[in-house]
Amino acid sequence: MRALVIDDSRTMRRIVASTLRPLGFEPYEAEHGAAALALLESGLEIDLACVDWNMPVMDGLTFVSTVRERPEWRSMTLMMVTTESEQSQIVRALAAGAHEYLIKPFTADAVRDKLALLGLLPLDGAA
Template sequence: MKALVIDDSRVMRRIVTGILRGVGFDTVEAGDGKEALERLTEHPDVALCCIDWNMPVMTGFEFVVEARKRQEWRDITLMMVTTEGEQGQIVRALAAGAHEYVIKPFTPEIIVDKLELLGLVGARA
């Protein structure tokens, strides 16, 4: 399974990529929402996008809105992974089509738990 990690912080992309690879994902990275849309075109087998809210060029929220407009991307699971923890933003992201919302800082276990709830990885023993 392939995941697209979208964050303007290279360090954060590496952290999330490491967690995802640890549970069997192949990963692709993007530094902003616009680049992420290009990556989705290049890698149509993406099953999961982990998205930061605050990025230059195109925010994570704008990415979610744009991705949900495209029929071919409607099956991709979208998970916000961001510092934005205000209730209104969480509601907006979920209403726009995000499946899950993780607030930074997080532990690897939180990401894996969310992936289990989404059915993207098997439950841990």
């Protein structure tokens, strides 16, 4: 499976990618939502997008809303991975079309558990 890690922090992109790789994902990276959309528009097929909220050029909420407007991307699983922890932000992201919400900092177990809940991994956590 292919995952797109969208975060303006190179370090955070690498952390998320290195967490996803042992779970069977092939990670791709984008530094903001507009760069991620360009990858998708180039034909890259993605199963999971891990999306930060606060980024320059295009923030994560705008990215999620844009993806949800496009029929060809409706099957993509979207998970916010962000420091935004207010309940109102979580509600906004889920209402915009995110499937799950993970607050930074996170553990590898938390990522695995969220992906299992989304049906992308077995519920027992085995990759």
